[in-house]
Amino acid sequence: MTVSTGGSANLGAYRVAERRERWLLQSLVVPGLALIGLIALAPIGWLFWMSVQGSSGFTLDHYQRLLDESYLRTLKTTFELSILVTVLSIALGYPLAYLISQARPRLAALLMLLVLFPVWTSLLVRCYAWLVLLQRRGVVNSWLQDMGIIDAPLKLMHNFTGTTIGMLHIMLPFMILPLYASMRSIDRDYMRAAANLGASPVRAFWQVFVPLSLPGLFAGIIIVFVLCLGFYVTPALLGGGRVYMWSMQIERNVTYYADWGAASALGVVLLALTLGILWAVGRLIGFDRIVGGK
Amino acid sequence: MVAVGLQATASLPISIRSITKRYGAFTALDAVDLEVDSGEFLTLLGPSGSGKTTLLMVLAGFIRPESGTVLFGERDVSLAPPHKRDVGMVFQNYALFPHMSVAGNVAYPLKLRSIPKAEVGRRVREALELVQLGTLGERRIDQLSGGQRQRVALARAIVFEPRILLMDEPLSALDKKLREEMQIEVRNLHRRLGLTTVYVTHDQREALTMSDRVAVIDGGRVRQIGRPRDIYERPDSRFIAEFIGESQFLPVVLRDGAAWLDSHRLAVERPPPTAQGAHLLVVRPEKLTVLPAADSGHGLNLFEGTVKEVVYQGESSLVYVSLAGGLELSVRRPSRGADAVPVAPGAPIRMGLAPADVVIVPAELHP
Ligand SMILES: Nc1ncnc2c1ncn2[C@@H]1O[C@H](COP(=O)(O)OP(=O)(O)OP(=O)(O)O)[C@@H](O)[C@H]1O
Ligand SMILES: [Mg+2]
Numbered sequence: 001m002t003v004s005t006g007g008s009a010n011l012g013a014y015r016v017a018e019r020r021e022r023w024l025l026q027s028l029v030v031p032g033l034a035l036i037g038l039i040a041l042a043p044i045g046w047l048f049w050m051s052v053q054g055s056s057g058f059t060l061d062h063y064q065r066l067l068d069e070s071y072l073r074t075l076k077t078t079f080e081l082s083i084l085v086t087v088l089s090i091a092l093g094y095p096l097a098y099l100i101s102q103a104r105p106r107l108a109a110l111l112m113l114l115v116l117f118p119v120w121t122s123l124l125v126r127c128y129a130w131l132v133l134l135q136r137r138g139v140v141n142s143w144l145q146d147m148g149i150i151d152a153p154l155k156l157m158h159n160f161t162g163t164t165i166g167m168l169h170i171m172l173p174f175m176i177l178p179l180y181a182s183m184r185s186i187d188r189d190y191m192r193a194a195a196n197l198g199a200s201p202v203r204a205f206w207q208v209f210v211p212l213s214l215p216g217l218f219a220g221i222i223i224v225f226v227l228c229l230g231f232y233v234t235p236a237l238l239g240g241g242r243v244y245m246w247s248m249q250i251e252r253n254v255t256y257y258a259d260w261g262a263a264s265a266l267g268v269v270l271l272a273l274t275l276g277i278l279w280a281v282g283r284l285i286g287f288d289r290i291v292g293g294k
Numbered sequence: 295m296v297a298v299g300l301q302a303t304a305s306l307p308i309s310i311r312s313i314t315k316r317y318g319a320f321t322a323l324d325a326v327d328l329e330v331d332s333g334e335f336l337t338l339l340g341p342s343g344s345g346k347t348t349l350l351m352v353l354a355g356f357i358r359p360e361s362g363t364v365l366f367g368e369r370d371v372s373l374a375p376p377h378k379r380d381v382g383m384v385f386q387n388y389a390l391f392p393h394m395s396v397a398g399n400v401a402y403p404l405k406l407r408s409i410p411k412a413e414v415g416r417r418v419r420e421a422l423e424l425v426q427l428g429t430l431g432e433r434r435i436d437q438l439s440g441g442q443r444q445r446v447a448l449a450r451a452i453v454f455e456p457r458i459l460l461m462d463e464p465l466s467a468l469d470k471k472l473r474e475e476m477q478i479e480v481r482n483l484h485r486r487l488g489l490t491t492v493y494v495t496h497d498q499r500e501a502l503t504m505s506d507r508v509a510v511i512d513g514g515r516v517r518q519i520g521r522p523r524d525i526y527e528r529p530d531s532r533f534i535a536e537f538i539g540e541s542q543f544l545p546v547v548l549r550d551g552a553a554w555l556d557s558h559r560l561a562v563e564r565p566p567p568t569a570q571g572a573h574l575l576v577v578r579p580e581k582l583t584v585l586p587a588a589d590s591g592h593g594l595n596l597f598e599g600t601v602k603e604v605v606y607q608g609e610s611s612l613v614y615v616s617l618a619g620g621l622e623l624s625v626r627r628p629s630r631g632a633d634a635v636p637v638a639p640g641a642p643i644r645m646g647l648a649p650a651d652v653v654i655v656p657a658e659l660h661p
Contacts, residue, residue, distance in 0.1 A: 192389065193383070193385060198403050199377055200377055
């Protein structure tokens with residue numbers, strides 16, 4: 001029986017060595033974790049704490065106030081706008097990402113540069129640029145009028161339409177980037193195999209290419225939708241006060257009423273909604289698929 | 295063996311007529327002519343970059359050549375798009391759809407052909423049984439081993455009963471043992487279905503094992519085509535002799551209808567080429583026999599020299615020999631029975647080459 005004792009002693013030693021190695025590896029992330037804890041988790045904890053603090057200690061008043069109709073309307077606007085922008089960014093982003101992924105390398109690099117260019121420009125600058133383009137006597141309106149498509153100038157800004165246009169412009173790269181990455185990784189042989197098996201180009205596209213690009217699409221949807229939910233600058237500028245987003249409620253509570261409690265409660269609700277959506281999507285399609293598994 | 299319904303269908307011959315494909319100034323296929331008989335297993339063998347994949351892609355329709363025609367039977371498919379060619383294809387990396395199950399992959403070509411559901415189910419089962427994967431239909435592709443993926447790819451390529459099957463190095467990703475198993479299986483499958491098959495490999499042993507005929511390709515041209523035995527035993531150029539098997543060359547001169555090695559007239563079975571001048575005698579190590587001192591070697595071509603080195607390789611040993619005039623030869627002797635004629639470094643040695651094994655090729659690489 002010496003053999004089996006020797007074997008199990010060895011096994012124990014292997015386990016210990018293995019565990020030590022894993023610990024060593026994991027300890028490498030400690031500085032990173034500490035930083036995240038400090039700059040991300042701590043403020044969130046603080047936010048949460050403030051949202052339940054009233055003048056006389058613990059209270060749920062701040063949350064109760066959120067049930068007010070005006071807040072619910074804001075929530076509805078926020079979701080409507082986020083969904084619309086996400087859907088439009090798919091409609092515009094998918095064909096564009098497809099085009100870039102199929103283009104020759106030089107052309108693809110150039111197109112990608114064009115997609116990324118706006119991202120390197122200040123958000124504020126881009127919003128003001130849209131103000132210039134979309135105003136009553138702006139470029140867009142005068143073109144449309146000159147071409148005889150419309151008689152009177154369209155109202156394109158300080159409303160839902162303008163906000164949608166502006167946000168779509170800002171969000172598009174965040175849809176295209178993950179889509180492009182996942183399309184590029186689709187081996188050309190898949191499409192060839194589909195054709196070889198008898199699929200016309202259109203069917204091969206829908207039945208093979210699109211399903212294989214879904215991880216990128218899901219990633220794009222999540223990024224765009226979540227960014228939209230918390231968006232402030234563009235709706236504030238292009239909405240002209242008529243498009244009321246959740247983030248603007250937060251701002252109003254802080255700057256006008258100095259009501260940190262209410263603002264914190266709003267922040268916590270937004271965070272909870274976002275996490276809830278991420279969780280639901282993750283449950284539905286699996287996070288490993290989005291983050292780049294098979 | 296399982297009883298299955300997939301039966302030998304009428305297969306089609308392939309005619310490849312002066313196909314040329316260029317990439318810029320580079321000619322990947324140079325006026326290739328090739329006839330593949332109905333039901334034949336033809337292997338395209340050649341070094342890397344020789345144009346094998348390109349030729350296969352032309353047959354499948356993924357690459358449009360600059361000129362030439364391809365016929366499947368009577369039908370000119372030169373301009374037909376890939377999805378209308380009705381040829382089965384096994385890709386080198388299998389290209390199994392990761393978003394479909396095993397059965398889903400195999401069913402896909404049938405669904406594209408609007409075949410009724412019940413029949414799809416039946417044929418998928420049959421095809422999977424044929425490649426011995428009957429129980430794995432519901433698996434995802436990433437849950438399969440390399441050999442199993444290979445089988446799924448094969449099942450998917452034959453399930454819609456194409457008349458022609460193309461395979462691009464289908465076994466190159468498998469380890470040696472599995473590869474040899476699959477070689478036999480693919481071969482059996484071919485016998486069973488009788489599909490005209492064009493098979494690409496750069497593994498000469500695989501080509502010799504599996505094929506009815508082998509076409510050796512180099513630099514975008516078919517250099518020799520023939521049965522495996524002919525390609526190996528009767529190479530018609532220095533390139534083929536070098537590329538297939540181990541070959542050594544001794545300079546010979548053709549004169550007066552005979553081949554001369556120095557002043558010795560070689561005993562040959564078949565008359566040497568009618569050309570004159572410098573040629574090469576192809577000597578494969580296993581074609582030489584080491585002669586005992588008592589054996590006069592009557593009727594054989596004799597080579598005398600000194601043993602330089604003996605390398606033991608298991609089932610055989612390789613004996614390196616220096617000949618007179620600075621030439622070298624090696625001879626392979628089976629380990630069994632080697633004791634009868636011992637060889638040792640430094641000792642003189644005599645070797646014989648039968649007239650039937652004399653192969654003479656032109657001195658330039660590609661005549
Ligand atoms: N798109 C392309 N552009 C330029 N040259 C190409 C292209 N595709 C292939 N070639 C060239 O054509 C030649 C033949 O390529 P091919 O893929 O047919 O070789 P192969 O015989 O299949 O080689 P391997 O055994 O390595 O797979 C190679 O020299 C290759 O560099
Ligand atoms: Mg190849």
